Structures are given as structure tokens and as C-alpha cells.
Amino acid sequence: MMRDSLAVALVFLGAVSSPALADDAKELKVCGDPSNLPFSNEKREGLENKIADVLAKDLGLTVAYTWWPHQRGVVKRVLNTGRCDVMLGIPKGYDPVLWTKPYYRTGYVIAYRKDRKLKIHNLDDPQLKTLKIGVQVNTPPHDALGQRGIADNVVGYQLMFDSNYHAEDYPGKLVEDLLAGSVDVALVWGPIAGYFAAKQAAPIEIVVLEDRPDSSTPFAFDISMGVKKGNTALKDKLEDSIARRHDEIVHILKDYGVPLLPAADDKARGKGAR
Amino acid sequence: MMLKSSVVAVIATLVPVAAHAQATADDPMSLQSDDAQWVIPAKNYSATRFSTLNKITPDNVKNLKVSWSMSTGTNQGHEGAPLVVGSTMYVHSSYPNNVYAVDLAKDAAIKWKYTPKQDARAVPVACCDLVHRGLNYAKGKILMSTLDGQVIALDAKTGKELWKVKNGDPSKGETITAAGLVVKDKYIVGISGGEFGVRGHLTAYDINNGNRLWRAYSTGPDEELLLAADFNAANPHYGQKGMGTSTWQGDAWKRGGGTTWGWYSYDPALNLFYYSTGNPGTWNPDQRLGDNKWSMTIWARDPDTGMAHWGYQMTPHDAWDYDGVNESILADLTIEGKKVQALVHFDRNGFAYTMDRTNGTLLVAEPFAHVNWASKIDKKTGRPVEDMSKRTRQGAVTKDICPNAMGGKDQQPAAFSPRTGLFYVPTNNMCMDYEATEVKYTAGAPYVGANVTMKPGPGGDLGEFIAWDATTGKKVWGIKEKQPCWGGALATAGDIVFYGTMDGWFKAVHAKTGKLLWKQKVGSGIVGAPMTFLGPDKKQYVAVYSGVGGWFGLPVSQDLPSNDPYAALGAVGLAYKNGLDKATTKGGEVYVFALE
Numbered sequence: 001m002m003r004d005s006l007a008v009a010l011v012f013l014g015a016v017s018s019p020a021l022a023d024d025a026k027e028l029k030v031c032g033d034p035s036n037l038p039f040s041n042e043k044r045e046g047l048e049n050k051i052a053d054v055l056a057k058d059l060g061l062t063v064a065y066t067w068w069p070h071q072r073g074v075v076k077r078v079l080n081t082g083r084c085d086v087m088l089g090i091p092k093g094y095d096p097v098l099w100t101k102p103y104y105r106t107g108y109v110i111a112y113r114k115d116r117k118l119k120i121h122n123l124d125d126p127q128l129k130t131l132k133i134g135v136q137v138n139t140p141p142h143d144a145l146g147q148r149g150i151a152d153n154v155v156g157y158q159l160m161f162d163s164n165y166h167a168e169d170y171p172g173k174l175v176e177d178l179l180a181g182s183v184d185v186a187l188v189w190g191p192i193a194g195y196f197a198a199k200q201a202a203p204i205e206i207v208v209l210e211d212r213p214d215s216s217t218p219f220a221f222d223i224s225m226g227v228k229k230g231n232t233a234l235k236d237k238l239e240d241s242i243a244r245r246h247d248e249i250v251h252i253l254k255d256y257g258v259p260l261l262p263a264a265d266d267k268a269r270g271k272g273a274r
Numbered sequence: 275m276m277l278k279s280s281v282v283a284v285i286a287t288l289v290p291v292a293a294h295a296q297a298t299a300d301d302p303m304s305l306q307s308d309d310a311q312w313v314i315p316a317k318n319y320s321a322t323r324f325s326t327l328n329k330i331t332p333d334n335v336k337n338l339k340v341s342w343s344m345s346t347g348t349n350q351g352h353e354g355a356p357l358v359v360g361s362t363m364y365v366h367s368s369y370p371n372n373v374y375a376v377d378l379a380k381d382a383a384i385k386w387k388y389t390p391k392q393d394a395r396a397v398p399v400a401c402c403d404l405v406h407r408g409l410n411y412a413k414g415k416i417l418m419s420t421l422d423g424q425v426i427a428l429d430a431k432t433g434k435e436l437w438k439v440k441n442g443d444p445s446k447g448e449t450i451t452a453a454g455l456v457v458k459d460k461y462i463v464g465i466s467g468g469e470f471g472v473r474g475h476l477t478a479y480d481i482n483n484g485n486r487l488w489r490a491y492s493t494g495p496d497e498e499l500l501l502a503a504d505f506n507a508a509n510p511h512y513g514q515k516g517m518g519t520s521t522w523q524g525d526a527w528k529r530g531g532g533t534t535w536g537w538y539s540y541d542p543a544l545n546l547f548y549y550s551t552g553n554p555g556t557w558n559p560d561q562r563l564g565d566n567k568w569s570m571t572i573w574a575r576d577p578d579t580g581m582a583h584w585g586y587q588m589t590p591h592d593a594w595d596y597d598g599v600n601e602s603i604l605a606d607l608t609i610e611g612k613k614v615q616a617l618v619h620f621d622r623n624g625f626a627y628t629m630d631r632t633n634g635t636l637l638v639a640e641p642f643a644h645v646n647w648a649s650k651i652d653k654k655t656g657r658p659v660e661d662m663s664k665r666t667r668q669g670a671v672t673k674d675i676c677p678n679a680m681g682g683k684d685q686q687p688a689a690f691s692p693r694t695g696l697f698y699v700p701t702n703n704m705c706m707d708y709e710a711t712e713v714k715y716t717a718g719a720p721y722v723g724a725n726v727t728m729k730p731g732p733g734g735d736l737g738e739f740i741a742w743d744a745t746t747g748k749k750v751w752g753i754k755e756k757q758p759c760w761g762g763a764l765a766t767a768g769d770i771v772f773y774g775t776m777d778g779w780f781k782a783v784h785a786k787t788g789k790l791l792w793k794q795k796v797g798s799g800i801v802g803a804p805m806t807f808l809g810p811d812k813k814q815y816v817a818v819y820s821g822v823g824g825w826f827g828l829p830v831s832q833d834l835p836s837n838d839p840y841a842a843l844g845a846v847g848l849a850y851k852n853g854l855d856k857a858t859t860k861g862g863e864v865y866v867f868a869l870e
Contacts, residue, residue: 143561159716161717
């Protein structure tokens with residue numbers, strides 16, 4: 001247990017597509033996951049690929065990718081070694097990197113097929129004691145189920161997968177299984193569920209889980225970009241660019257069906273959704 | 275006793291060449307009784323790491339000098355010990371798992387080198403440094419496993435591959451770091467990767483062709499656990515059939531951990547094979563309420579069929595990562611006037627267990643390190659009596675848990691001397707805090723996990739090398755060490771015990787008193803286990819790997835930055851605070867010592 005916090009700084013001997021020694025001033029060097037929609041893939045179909053294009057255009061740069069699965073070690077082996085300079089969507093507070101001001105906020109959701117008419121609005125719905133629930137192992141909703149003693153009817157999905165070799169095991173598999181009927185309910189990261197609804201017209205209900213004041217386990221997270229610790233120049237540049245291109249970025253997020261929540265700051269000041 | 279073992283040693287010096295030539299006697303069962311050689315990881319099937327060689331004595335050990343040394347070509351942690359078969363030493367390294375055959379008759383010239391072709395995807399998923407715990411010799415073959423999950427047989431004479439098979443898939447988090455053990459015609463191997471929800475198993479391969487003969491899982495339905503009809507007949511309260519699934523919720527047993535990366539032992543008379551399983555998956559205990567059988571379990575299986583005759587779970591429903599994989603040493607002891615065929619196990623959870631190895635009955639269970647998560651083991655039920663305030667929970671802060679997740683003892687194997695009746699145990703003295711949640715990220719999704727702070731145990735020294743009386747469960751003597759004792763022990767009939775420290779000292783102490791007799795600083799910290807053999811010149815040699823690493827040594831072996839104390843699961847903070855980076859540098863080497 002607890003090994004998820006292991007930071008391994010290893011000499012990785014595998015072959016990866018690494019950009020040639022590029023002129024840093026002309027490229028936005030992105031650490032991209034080669035196969036993890038809706039976020040990113042090598043065909044540049046993900047929402048982060050689109051956001052990268054917007055920022056690069058704004059900064060007068062071209063996008064250059066180092067493709068590397070966003071699994072354990074990505075920061076140590078590609079970001080910190082300078083093979084790429086930015087990870088486009090990491091949770092604010094993710095300690096291995098220097099994070100920008102968050103540029104959107106989203107959360108875990110309850111998803112189920114519309115034709116099931118389940119009308120589940122929160123995790124205390126008694127139906128969750130008997131329905132077959134798919135959930136990503138170790139994520140906040142998995143914890144929340146554990147705290148409610150709900151486990152016998154839970155099917156665990158791993159976030160750990162190798163997009164080079166087992167691309168089919170990507171996190172979206174949970175929503176595919178929901179659509180196929182092998183689970184009744186999916187507790188899944190919002191952008192994944194939203195993508196299936198928005199981009200693939202999947203007939204699913206999506207209910208955003210609300211943070212509970214009595215729990216230290218949050219369901220909603222601020223999403224930032226991440227650069228190597230100490231790279232404040234790029235951080236500042238990205239923050240300025242994000243501010244300039246805010247509307248375009250929000251448009252992309254909405255286009256991909258990301259359930260957008262009020263920014264934590266806005267919420268504190270009582271503002272509505274942006 | 276003294277006289278008898280001298281005779282054995284003298285005979286042994288004459289045997290090796292002849293034994294090596296005879297195909298019928300070329301198996302570990304026959305060769306292990308010859309103390310000129312060291313053909314399996316723990317010297318013998320009892321895993322005592324005891325040699326009857328006695329030319330090096332408390333009187334002359336001060337004259338021990340480096341005879342020769344050799345770089346292994348890699349820089350990560352070097353656990354385990356080299357082998358000596360006839361006049362050849364077989365040296366292994368950390369990833370990419372180089373193997374060298376070194377000719378002891380020709381000034382340690384390299385006869386052959388072998389480096390397995392490996393899948394580099396194994397590297398990022400290896401938990402705790404890229405270690406490898408060693409080789410086995412049997413019938414003209416070197417049997418080995420690789421980090422990327424292959425099981426390989428080499429021709430011992432030429433280093434040519436005879437066969438190789440896949441035992442694990444690194445893209446699913448499965449790796450192999452353990453040495454495995456050859457019993458009869460079977461190479462029995464385990465699997466690592468509990469932190470990825472790998473479902474642990476033990477698998478037997480035919481040494482002649484690599485055919486898979488059986489696989490016994492650590493969790494799941496009975497037919498996959500391979501439970502014999504008389505399973506736990508002597509101790510039904512340890513648990514029965516059906517519990518590999520019923521002590522889990524839902525399908526959690528499918529990612530239930532219970533990996534098998536430790537050292538193994540075997541009793542040929544009982545035909546029972548002993549090993550134990552690691553922590554349950556997933557890491558958050560709330561998500562797997564129940565005992566989580568059979569994680570954290572000492573098993574006794576029939577190596578011919580894999581069927582289990584008994585299993586004893588040490589830490590039900592683990593909440594601390596007290597990975598139960600440590601070795602079980604087999605020794606015949608006298609307890610309260612009764613002769614007992616005992617099994618002795620020093621667990622990560624801080625308790626030393628003395629059991630009847632014929633049926634698993636618990637005889638003695640006492641803490642050998644500072645323990646506060648449980649007050650004792652209830653011998654009637656076999657269960658720990660827990661302090662519930664030390665149980666970790668997601669989102670909660672739990673302070674001062676002892677031992678820490680590295681355990682009262684980690685992989686570093688203990689030794690047993692039948693001459694003193696004592697066990698020699700390298701131990702850790704560390705505690706930990708489970709802190710508030712921290713944001714993590716994988717595959718596009720955020721989640722939260724615990725941060726662990728490692729800290730020194732009582733007294734401040736992080737290690738102690740102890741002598742232990744397993745008949746009473748009491749420490750006889752101890753030597754404090756500044757760093758955790760992460761290297762194994764060797765006991766000899768010369769009444770010397772050898773061990774190495776993470777700050778790079780190789781030490782000889784008196785088996786009866788613990789008095790330091792000799793020490794030598796070597797190139798890098800020691801996390802390997804010493805071994806001894808007779809050279810072609812009939813001199814007694816002692817060999818040990820130097821090459822700091824493993825979980826605690828990871829910050830040095832992989833140059834982890836000191837500004838992230840939680841990295842390497844909290845090892846970074848404590849290792850730097852304790853000056854490990856000032857005490858040693860990385861680099862794999864084998865050192866061979868002899869009397870001048």
C-alpha cells in the first residue's frame with residue numbers, strides 16, 4: 001500500500017519518440033499521453049491536444065509532443081529530464097510539479113444509462129447497495145463507497161494501464177462497460193463520462209458528486225497545468241496565455257462535455273458558474 | 275559437535291569436483307550438504323545460512339583481507355548472495371540482471387556473461403529499487419528470474435539460454451525480484467507488484483523444459499488457492515476453505531495482492547515448501563473490509579502438487595503495509611523440554627513467530643523490534659491484539675506507528691547457528707506517521723493518497739543486529755547500527771556471524787557474544803547477504819555484495835532529490851536526515867575475503 005507516492009527517478013531504457021533537440025523558443029513541448037481519450041492521444045484528438053494548439057498559437061509556437069503514458073514516473077522521467085515542458089491537465093496541488101493557477105474545475109460523477117431511469121442523485125441512495133457499481137480503484141468515490149460499507153457489489157477498474165500495450169484498458173473502459181450494461185452505475189471522473197455523452201452521444205445521465213463537508217476526501221478538483229519545479233518563466237507565460245484564451249479553452253472543455261464547476265475561488269465569493 | 279563439524283568440512287573439501295561431475299548428485303539436495311559450495315540462495319533448504327566451514331575463527335578473523343573484488347556493472351541495490359558451484363562463482367546484478375560465471379581457479383577470470391533481454395516497461399513499475407535477489411543452481415543449469423517477469427534456465431557451463439518462459443506481465447505491474455528456489459525438478463518462483471493490485475501467486479516450472487506445472491494463488495477461490503483436503507486440520511481457527519473470497523468484499527480479491535517476493539525454504543522429510551505472502555491490495559483498507567485471506571500468510575505446500583496443508587495469516591486486514599514475505603527458517607529446537615520441528619519467521623510487523631512446521635501450530639510469538647500497533651499475539655486465536663488507535667484510515671492522521679512500513683525487518687535474511695541455537699537477525703528501528711491526504715494524479719484523473727513520514731524508533735539508531743532465542747522469544751544480544759540493517763546474515767561453525775551495513779561496513783562478530791571482531795569498509799552500502807565457500811586452494815572465503823539500494827537505500831542508489839521527503843514512500847526524508855548520502859555512494863560489486 002501507499003506505494004503510489006513512490007517517486008522513482010530511473011534511467012528509462014525504453015524507446016520513446018523524443019523531439020530532436022528543438023529550438024526551445026519555437027516550440028511548446030508538451031508531455032502528452034499517447035492514448036487516453038478524452039484527454040490526449042497521438043492523433044491529437046483529445047481536449048488537451050486542442051488546448052495545446054490554442055496556447056501554442058497564442059504564444060506563437062508550434063506544439064511538439066513527447067508521448068509518454070501519464071502513469072507513475074512521467075514527471076521524473078520526461079518532465080524533469082527536459083524532454084517536454086508542460087503537462088496540460090494535472091490537479092492543483094499535485095506536488096511533483098509546479099502548477100499554474102487552475103483553469104477549470106470539475107469532479108467525479110455518478111453516471112448511468114438514461115433508459116434505466118435510476119434517478120440517483122448522491123451516494124446515499126439505497127439503490128447503490130444493490131446495483132452493480134463500476135468505480136476506479138482508489139479514487140475518491142471508491143473511498144466513499146468503502147466508508148458506506150458498499151463493496152460486495154462493486155467492480156474495480158484500475159487507473160494503472162499501459163497505453164502503449166493495453167490501450168483498451170484505458171479509464172474510459174468503465175463508461176463503455178456502463179453502456180454495454182455490464183455495470184449499472186459508473187462512478188467516474190467527470191471529463192470521461194462527459195466525453196461519452198458529448199462526443200459519442202451516449203445516452204447517459206451524469207450527476208456531479210458534491211463535496212461533503214464532513215469528509216476529507218474531495219470529489220471536485222481544480223485543474224492546472226504542470227511544469228517542472230522552478231520553471232516559473234514558463235508558468236507565468238502559460239498563465240498569461242490561459243487568461244487571454246480563457247473563452248476558447250472553456251469552449252473546448254464544453255465541446256468535450258467536461259462538467260464544469262464554479263472555480264473554488266468564485267465559490268468562496270459566492271459567484272455562480274462561469 | 276566441534277569435532278564432528280570439522281570432519282564434515284574436511285570431507286567436504288574433497289567432494290566438489292567429483293560431485294559436480296556426477297550427474298545424479300548434481301542437484302541442490304545433494305550439493306547443499308557440501309559446505310565448499312553454495313548452490314542455492316540461502317545455502318540450504320532450511321534457509322539457515324549456516325556453513326560448517328570453520329577455518330575462519332574468532333582468533334584469526336582479524337587477518338581477513340580482501341582477496342579480490344569485481345564490479346557487477348550496475349548501480350542499483352544488490353540483494354542476495356553469489357553462488358559457488360565447484361570452482362565457479364555465479365555473480366548476479368541488479369537490473370538488467372547481469373549474470374557472470376567467474377573462474378575461481380583462474381584468478382577470477384570471467385568465463386561468460388549473460389544479460390537477459392528485458393522489457394524496459396518493467397523499470398517504472400518496480401516498487402523499491404531494481405533489485406534482484408539471486409540465482410539457483412541445479413543439474414548443470416542456472417535458474418533465474420528477471421525484473422520483467424521472465425523465468426530463465428541457462429547452461430551453467432556456457433551461459434547459453436536453455437529455455438525461458440513468461441511468469442508475469444510488467445505492463446500490468448507484474449515484476450520479479452525474488453530468487454525463487456529449486457526443489458526436485460521444479461523451479462518455484464513468485465511475483466512482485468502488490469502496489470498495482472497484482473494478485474499474488476507461486477508457480478512451479480519444470481527445470482528441464484520450462485513447462486508450467488502448477489500455480490497457487492494467494493487470494494480467490496479454493497481451486498486456485500490449491501488447498502489440500504486436510505488444510506489447517508490441526509488449527510482450524512486459522513481459517514478454512516472458502517475464505518480466499520469470503521474474507522473480501524465483492525471482487526476485491528481479484529486485485530488482492532499477497533505477492534510472493536521473499537525467500538523460500540523446504541523440508542525434504544515432510545515434503546513441505548514454505549513461503550509467505552505480502553500485503554493485501556488495494557492500499558486503502560476501507561475498500562477491502564475483512565481479513566483479506568490469504569495475504570500476510572505463512573504457507574506450507576506440497577511442492578509436487580502445490581497443494582497447501584496449512585496457512586497462517588499473521589496480520590489480518592493489514593493497514594500498514596507489513597508485507598509478510600520474509601523468510602521462514604527451519605530449525606529443530608527444544609521448547610520447554612520438547613523437541614520441535616520448528617519454523618522461525620521474523621515478520622515486517624515486528625513479531626517473531628516460532629511455529630511447529632509440521633502443522634503450523636503457533637508456539638512462540640514475541641516482538642523482536644519496537645511494536646505498538648499490537649500489544650501481543652493471542653496464541654489461542656493466532657491473532658494480534660491490536661491497538662485500534664494505530665490502525666490507519668484514508669483521510670485520517672495516525673501518528674507514531676511502530677514499526678514503520680519497512681518493518682521490524684525487511685527482506686534482509688536472518689541466519690541460524692545450530693552451534694549456538696541462536697538466530698541472527700538484521701532489524702530496523704523505525705516508526706511512521708500517516709499524514710493527511712495528498713493530491714495524486716494518474717492517467718488524467720486526480721485522486722488522494724496518504725503521505726507517510728518515516729522516523730527513527732526509540733533510541734534513535736535506525737538498525738540493530740540481534741541474536742534471538744526462538745525457543746523463548748527473547749533477544750540475547752544486540753548491536754546498534756546508525757542505518758537500518760538491510761543486509762543479510764551468515765553464521766559459520768567458526769562461531770562467527772557476518773553481516774554488512776548500509777553505510778558500507780562488512781563486519782564479523784562473535785556468535786555467542788556479539789563482540790565485534792573485525793570490520794572492513796567496502797565500496798558501497800551493503801544490502802546483500804554474505805556467503806562462504808572453499809576455493810580451489812581449499813582456503814575458506816567469505817563473499818558479499820556491496821551496492822546500496824532497496825527501499826531505504828533508493829534515495830542514494832537512484833539519486834533522488836532531497837527536497838521531496840515523501841518520495842520513495844517516505845524513505846527520502848529519513849535517509850537524508852540520517853546521513854545515508856554522506857555515508858556511502860552507489861555501485862554494485864562483489865567482495866571476496868580470505869585470511870591473509
